[in-house]
Amino acid sequence: MPIITGSKSxxxxxxxxxxxxxGGGQMAYTLTLxxxxxxxxxxxxxxxxxxxxxxxxxxxxxxxxGVATPDKQMGFTxxxxxxxxxxxxxxxxxxxxxxxxxxxxxxxRMLGGRTNHWGRISLRNGPYDFxxxxxxxFGFDWPIRYADLDPYYTRVEMLIGVYGSNEGxxxxxxxxxxxxxxxxxxxxxxxxxxxxxxxxxxxxISIHRAxxxxxxxxxxxxxxxxxxxxxxxxxxxxxxxxxAACFWATDCHRGCxxxxxxxxxxxxxxxxxxxxxxxxxPNAHARExxxxxxxxxxxVLYIDKKTGQEARVKGKVVVLAASSGESVRILLNSKSxxxxxxxxxxxxxxxxxxxxxxxxxxxxxxxxxxxxxxxNEDGAGGPHLYIPWWLYRExxxxxxxxxxxYHVEFGGSRGMPxxxxxxxxxxxxxxxxxKYKEEARRFFGSQVGYTCRGEMIPNENSFAELDPQVKDRxxxxxxxxxxxxxxxxxxxVDHATKTFAAMIGAMGGKVRSRQDRSSRDAIEPGGxxxxxxxxxxxxxxxxxxxxxxxxxxxxxxxxxxxxxxxFPSNSDKNPTLTIMALAWRTADxxxxxxxxxxx
Amino acid sequence: MKTSxxxxxxxxxxxxxxxxxxxxxxxxxxAAATGAANLPxxxxxxxxxxxxxxxxxxxxxxxxDPDVSGYYKPGDFWPLTLTAAQRETAISxxxxxxxxxxxxxxxxxxxxxxxxxxxLSAPYPAQQKDRTVIMPGLQWLEEESQRRFQTPFKSLGKDxxxxxxxxxxxxxxxxxxxxxxxxxxxxxRTLAASAYYSTEAGWKALxxxxxxxxTSFDGPPPEVLTKLGIExxxx
Ligand SMILES: Cc1cc2nc3c(=O)[nH]c(=O)nc-3n(C[C@H](O)[C@H](O)[C@H](O)COP(=O)(O)OP(=O)(O)OC[C@H]3O[C@@H](n4cnc5c(N)ncnc54)[C@H](O)[C@@H]3O)c2cc1C
Ligand code: SF4
Numbered sequence: 065m066p067i068i069t070g071s072k073s074x075x076x077x078x079x080x081x082x083x084x085x086x087g088g089g090q091m092a093y094t095l096t097l098x099x100x101x102x103x104x105x106x107x108x109x110x111x112x113x114x115x116x117x118x119x120x121x122x123x124x125x126x127x128x129x130g131v132a133t134p135d136k137q138m139g140f141t142x143x144x145x146x147x148x149x150x151x152x153x154x155x156x157x158x159x160x161x162x163x164x165x166x167x168x169x170x171x172x173r174m175l176g177g178r179t180n181h182w183g184r185i186s187l188r189n190g191p192y193d194f195x196x197x198x199x200x201x202f203g204f205d206w207p208i209r210y211a212d213l214d215p216y217y218t219r220v221e222m223l224i225g226v227y228g229s230n231e232g233x234x235x236x237x238x239x240x241x242x243x244x245x246x247x248x249x250x251x252x253x254x255x256x257x258x259x260x261x262x263x264x265x266x267x268x269i270s271i272h273r274a275x276x277x278x279x280x281x282x283x284x285x286x287x288x289x290x291x292x293x294x295x296x297x298x299x300x301x302x303x304x305x306x307x308a309a310c311f312w313a314t315d316c317h318r319g320c321x322x323x324x325x326x327x328x329x330x331x332x333x334x335x336x337x338x339x340x341x342x343x344x345x346p347n348a349h350a351r352e353x354x355x356x357x358x359x360x361x362x363x364v365l366y367i368d369k370k371t372g373q374e375a376r377v378k379g380k381v382v383v384l385a386a387s388s389g390e391s392v393r394i395l396l397n398s399k400s401x402x403x404x405x406x407x408x409x410x411x412x413x414x415x416x417x418x419x420x421x422x423x424x425x426x427x428x429x430x431x432x433x434x435x436x437x438x439x440n441e442d443g444a445g446g447p448h449l450y451i452p453w454w455l456y457r458e459x460x461x462x463x464x465x466x467x468x469x470y471h472v473e474f475g476g477s478r479g480m481p482x483x484x485x486x487x488x489x490x491x492x493x494x495x496x497x498x499k500y501k502e503e504a505r506r507f508f509g510s511q512v513g514y515t516c517r518g519e520m521i522p523n524e525n526s527f528a529e530l531d532p533q534v535k536d537r538x539x540x541x542x543x544x545x546x547x548x549x550x551x552x553x554x555x556x557v558d559h560a561t562k563t564f565a566a567m568i569g570a571m572g573g574k575v576r577s578r579q580d581r582s583s584r585d586a587i588e589p590g591g592x593x594x595x596x597x598x599x600x601x602x603x604x605x606x607x608x609x610x611x612x613x614x615x616x617x618x619x620x621x622x623x624x625x626x627x628x629x630x631f632p633s634n635s636d637k638n639p640t641l642t643i644m645a646l647a648w649r650t651a652d653x654x655x656x657x658x659x660x661x662x663x
Numbered sequence: 664m665k666t667s668x669x670x671x672x673x674x675x676x677x678x679x680x681x682x683x684x685x686x687x688x689x690x691x692x693x694a695a696a697t698g699a700a701n702l703p704x705x706x707x708x709x710x711x712x713x714x715x716x717x718x719x720x721x722x723x724x725x726x727x728d729p730d731v732s733g734y735y736k737p738g739d740f741w742p743l744t745l746t747a748a749q750r751e752t753a754i755s756x757x758x759x760x761x762x763x764x765x766x767x768x769x770x771x772x773x774x775x776x777x778x779x780x781x782x783l784s785a786p787y788p789a790q791q792k793d794r795t796v797i798m799p800g801l802q803w804l805e806e807e808s809q810r811r812f813q814t815p816f817k818s819l820g821k822d823x824x825x826x827x828x829x830x831x832x833x834x835x836x837x838x839x840x841x842x843x844x845x846x847x848x849x850x851x852r853t854l855a856a857s858a859y860y861s862t863e864a865g866w867k868a869l870x871x872x873x874x875x876x877x878t879s880f881d882g883p884p885p886e887v888l889t890k891l892g893i894e895x896x897x898x
Binding site: 478 | 790
């Protein structure tokens with residue numbers, strides 16, 4: 065990656081972008097290729113996946129066999145730097161002392177944010193997902209329709225590269241022909257489930273993930289992404305040619321030094337830097353957005369973490385993409401006479417309606433999968449197949465006591481062992497010696513796990529506000545979280561865990577996890593699935609939303625949000641592809657409005 | 664752009680002081696997440712061991728920004744602390760659990776004790792909790808060996824070693840006086856197996872054949888499809 069310089073404090077940029085993850089990366093990509101001068105503030109350090117990624121290291125070549133520790137909270141080789149559930153010196157607090165009302169907040173501090181280690185699952189929202197209230201009366205509709213985002217989903221898929229298949233299932237959109245990359249072959253446990261789930265009427269299909277199963281077509285895609293802009297096409301083509309296809313080994317959570325999967329640092333930022341229109345300032349922790357006399361945002365105050373001093377960048381437009389929670393925090397901390405409750409917060413809704421995905425898991429053991437002939441199942445470093453929500457009609461017909469769907473992600477294959485015993489105690493019982501080693505070999509690859517990713521309905525009890533007392537190490541007020549699941553989510557978990565037990569049963573297997581748990585015990589705590597969205601909802605009306613359908617705040621017209629903060633709902637589909645599609649659309653709007661002199 | 668390990672470590676140590684409260688919370692989460700929270704209460708006897716047996720190490724971890732692209736071995740980040748005697752007991756027990764046989768080498772051949780030593784010497788809470796179970800357990804094993812055979816565990820015949828192990832290999836079946844020892848045994852077995860199956864030889868013993876770059880991914884081979892009665896549906 066080209067060299068990153070510190071910013072010149074007196075320059076005025078066209079756009080100040082805060083955050084370099086999925087939202088900030090896409091924003092910088094689109095704006096700089098359209099010719100706008102941008103500066104990007106990133107709280108974490110610079111990061112270069114080309115040389116910093118752990119690829120083929122075995123667990124015995126890492127400390128503590130690579131297991132998670134308080135320093136590296138998803139394991140040693142995981143591509144998360146200086147963060148996790150906790151960031152030293154940057155606390156967050158909980159309003160309640162009850163653990164079930166706590167929110168878990170995952171924050172890396174590095175260039176590229178969570179995109180360096182995310183799971184790469186890239187599902188489109190379907191048409192229902194933009195109009196949930198119209199469909200079932202709960203939550204909020206988006207001010208935009210599927211048709212508004214469809215072309216942007218297509219562009220993002222072409223740029224980052226997404227494998228998958230078009231199955232034409234309800235509310236599970238197809239991509240245009242030729243856009244998706246070939247899906248990888250099913251693994252044994254995935255295909256075995258597919259066969260037996262059929263008896264239960266459950267479809268198992270190819271998942272969509274941002275991994276290159278073949279090289280991107282650098283000869284044709286750039287022209288489709290940037291018609292009429294040969295300069296942009298050349299830059300994007302060069303960047304695409306630097307990305308290799310997946311070589312079917314290594315864990316994508318470590319990142320990818322051949323650039324075969326999507327990370328902001330390998331896909332969005334290199335071409336953006338190549339334009340010469342982007343300056344990235346790492347170790348720059350944004351504190352607040354500053355407001356001019358004209359009521360427009362005119363820059364961002366940040367802490368230069370290297371010196372601890374406050375500094376400032378100026379811009380004609382400000383885009384917050386610091387992750388939904390952190391963007392909310394910046395807004396709430398940007399107080400002025402005009403905005404005593406925080407910037408763009410005339411509605412009082414900044415921080416409200418935080419959502420995560422509903423998570424719950426069941427594990428099992430399948431005798432038919434025991435003692436299979438050894439074969440390589442590393443594949444594309446993540447899942448190949450999944451179960452989309454399949455009961456739309458029944459649900460709308462009032463058959464269930466929960467209104468929204470979930471999809472199912474799988475664990476369990478002959479993946480790389482290490483860090484923990486492949487033979488759990490409940491299967492090993494009292495064995496040791498050669499018998500133990502034989503049992504380990506027998507059971508390897510026969511343990512399965514199913515986890516739901518479900519849609520939470522936004523509620524009044526799940527929100528974030530500034531803690532009145534606690535500040536971070538720079539004296540900036542921190543977020544205090546409130547969290548409550550409703551019966552909607554608990555009932556969904558009940559359905560999911562029973563369904564997973566039935567799937568395991570249909571394969572002739574045994575459930576291994578505890579079955580006597582209530583759904584309150586089975587549901588993951590809020591935030592734990594790391595799909596947090598909301599807090600600055602988009603809507604059709606300034607009185608009951610924070611921004612419009614362009615993610616432009618109602619109150620400050622040159623202030624935009626390009627992470628998940630504007631999401632009015634959190635469909636079961638993982639949020640990141642939608643973050644990127646929205647960011648591209650918002651960027652196009654910024655370019656157009658800037659050209660018209662409207663910002 | 665690579666930050667050195669040393670820097671990473673220094674930064675964390677400073678930062679820790681600033682956020683002690685919430686760090687404690689995270690440590691609790693970790694103890695729970697790794698299952699260490701399910702460990703037994705330590706009862707009386709050897710298992711209420713003196714602090715000299717279980718004294719936790721006082722070093723720092725690798726920090727929140729170690730160079731993850733490196734290749735490491737036990738001892739690189741913090742000193743190893745097992746005594747020669749503790750290592751001998753651990754090697755002998757690990758080899759009873761994971762012996763050399765038709766599936767591959769013994770635990771001692773793949774340095775399992777080094778990993779155990781690294782684990783038990785680590786400054787993190789989950790590992791320190793294991794230390795309070797494993798160290799007294801190793802001592803118990805030696806005392807039991809002396810009591811029954813007047814011989815160190817490592818010098819016992821295989822049959823004699825098994826006589827002791829059979830009494831402690833599964834907590835649910837163990838006699839009341841062996842309960843604590845059985846909990847030690849099962850935890851020790853898990854740790855030894857975790858290390859063993861993290862190595863190339865362990866992978867071979869298990870039938871894991873990945874972590875190699877390939878030009879295509881063809882899915883399960885025909886004999887696997889046939890055995891399971893399935894077809895490759897992704898064309
Ligand atoms: C383990 C894991 C697996 C996941 N798997 C999936 C998946 O399979 N599919 C999916 O769709 N999603 C997945 N996600 C979620 C996904 O990572 C996020 O939705 C996505 O990264 C959000 O993009 P973002 O730009 O909003 O935030 P981020 O990617 O988090 O980027 C925000 C950036 O802003 C920086 N920042 C924060 N505060 C400030 C500040 N005050 N000043 C300056 N900079 C700041 C941060 O350091 C960070 O670099 C996963 C997440 C995790 C952790
Ligand atoms: S599985 Fe493929 S995409 Fe994922 S890290 Fe490995 S090579 Fe890269």
